[in-house]
Amino acid sequence: MSDARRPKILVALRPSGAEPPGLRDKVDGLAELGFVTDASEITAEWEDAEAVFVWNFRSTVVPDAARRLSALRWVHVAAVGVDASLSDEVRDRGIRFTNSRGVTAESMAEFALSFMLAFAKELPRFGADKTARVWRPVETRMLSGARLVIVGMGEVSRQLARRAHALGMSVTGVGRRARVAPVEHFDRVVVQDDLHEVLATADYVMLATPLTEQTAGMFGSAEFAAMPTDAVLVNVGRGPVIREDALLDALRSGLIRGAALDVVPKEPLAPEHELWDMPNVILTPHISSDFQGWEDAMVDLFVENLRRWTEGEPLRNIVDLEMGYAPLDT
Missing domain, CATH: 3.40.50.720 (NAD(P)-binding Rossmann-like Domain)
Structure with missing residues (x-):
């Protein structure tokens, strides 16, 4: 040319x-x-x-x-x-x-998996104990047999489902449309209307949706209320998908076990923000894609x-x- x-x-x-x-x-x-x-x-x-x-x-x-x-x-x-x-x-x-x-799909999937492992194996607690020089053995959880709900059916979700399935987790996807044919590594895929039903079954909920007019603020008080109190929320997608006030209420009240967040609604997170001090929160600075x-x-x-x-x-x-x-x- x-x-x-x-x-x-x-x-x-x-x-x-x-x-x-x-x-x-x-x-x-x-x-x-x-x-x-x-x-x-x-x-x-x-x-x-x-x-x-x-x-x-x-x-x-x-x-x-x-x-x-x-x-x-x-x-x-x-x-x-x-x-x-x-x-x-x-x-x-x-x-x-x-x-x-x-x-960046594989990197983000690995990040999401590491978040779930961190909660399952109590790594935040052991990190705090190390700082405090406290020797405190506890029983940890298995990912094998745990139930994962992935909201969004893009490439990151497919990569995470493959890894989670290999570890023995059951995987449910939530997408925009119903799937007649099976989707590899997913036990089932439901539509958005069934979100609350499947949230009620989850040990871990991973958000990997793009930010659009339809997804902005889609995860709020009703969604947190639908989750078991022992469930963990993971977000490697976009921060504004979650309503921050609802997230903070759920974490303060024990409505959910905890959250692992690579993204937040307003970045960078302000130094005085409450999330920094919450022991049931893992934070990373929007780097799940940065391999x-x-x-x-x-x-x-x-x-x-x-x-x-x-x-x-x-x-x-x-x-x-x-x-x-x-x-x-x-």
């Missing part, structure tokens, strides 16, 4: 301004790249950009600059969640979106999709703009 025909692609960087590792070399003449951290940095010469690579998944460059980017045809987000890049105007224009589904080499893998997926886009081939991970995520085939 000659320089005159190379498409212009804006890269929406994180606030630090650091470029995606190896991006310039890997693009290698497929496109002309421009780098910005917010919409105000887009100059007139870049208003004809045909694509945006959203390296910072929290960036609002696309909706903020949509009117100026009249030639925009494709947006690729270096994450699974694309909510920050969407707006009514973007949807109405029919701009094609792709995401990075699958790149060694994850950034390189994100870049590789974008470059593969860029090659497909320039050559007119089908793109990977096309996002349904109404649903707000890239659905799996089954």
